[in-house]
Amino acid sequence: MSVAVFNYDPPERFVAGTVGQPGQRTFYLQARGGGRITSVALEKEQVAILAQRIEELLDHVVRETGGTTSVPAIAPADLEDNDPLDQPILEEFRVGTLTLAWEPEAERLVIVARA
Structure with a gap:
């Protein structure tokens, strides 16, 4: 079984969004870069948890580095x-499944989505 890998390093845009009317919506994560667009579907709860975990991880990075990282304490x-x-x-x-990781050398958040 082959595995497709969609790597955006870094993406020009990475967003969560919806298609459809309330109650009938489909939720997506979408990455764009290098003339490519990748969209993956997920549940509303997964989007909410992803947002929460990103905030927690970035807050942790700011605390652990004493504010010396390029991550702002408050999003611009x-x-x-x-x-x-x-x-x-x-x-x-x-x-x-979604996995989050912080790469300290590159000072970037990595999000991995798997089917």
Whole structure:
């Protein structure tokens, strides 16, 4: 069985978004970069937990480094992205598990989504 790997290092855009009306929505994570767009479907609860865990992880990084990392203590307002998902939305797979990691040398958050 082959495994598809979609690597964005770094992405130009990484967002969570929805398609459809309330109660009938499909939730997606979407990455864009290098002329490519990758969309993966997931549950509403997974999006909420991902947001919570990202916040907790970045808060931990700021505390552990004493504020010497490039992660700001408060997210800059210009990072907010409420634009619609990029088109076309082609679901690559439905997310089963999400993994978060912090790479201290590169000072970046890594998100791995697996079916």
